[in-house]
Amino acid sequence: QRECISIHVGQAGAQIGNACWELYCLEHGIQPDGQMPTDKIVGGGDDSFNTFFSETRAGKHVPRAIFVDLEPTALVLVSPPS
Template sequence: MTSEGLMRECECISVHVGQAGVQMGNTCWELYCLEHGIQPDGQMPSDKAHSATGTGKYVPRAIFVDLEPTVIDEVRTGTYRQLFHPEQLISGKEDAANNYARGHYTIGKEIIDSVLDRIRKLVRMLEE
């Protein structure tokens, strides 16, 4: 509650990391679309009263990240490929081969800045 006694509206950004995170996130967003009547291209049928943008397209506040591009490419080419903004699908060029140190200290360092920048951009959009 704020000092005026009104509840503050909360926003959510989903970050899906790694093969399992990306696959689960993609499945969750498909389910959310089915539950809310949003089509795979982000459009809601015209019988609905509200739209998220001037074009009526809904885009999830979600970021998908993986060091290896295969799973992200599945999202890029899947049924719901038009739902996600391309900048929200971040992938590296090679896998860490289940090696934490390699993923954290070497390969992960190559994409962490772009991931954090994209998160900052989404947060700024929420604040506007």
């Protein structure tokens, strides 16, 4: 199985990356808290979303991504809700 890690650099990179990851989550049925509904079958049982997401022991799916910026306010917009 292949894994993909995306790297987003700078404010524009972080904004584009955030939009992409929101779309990936919508396409694969992953909720904002990282959970995937158990009644949701992704792509007819296809687990290709594991290429872009890593599953934690708690069952949450987190993006395989790195966001880098020297200005911290650009990355605050990308942070998950607490």
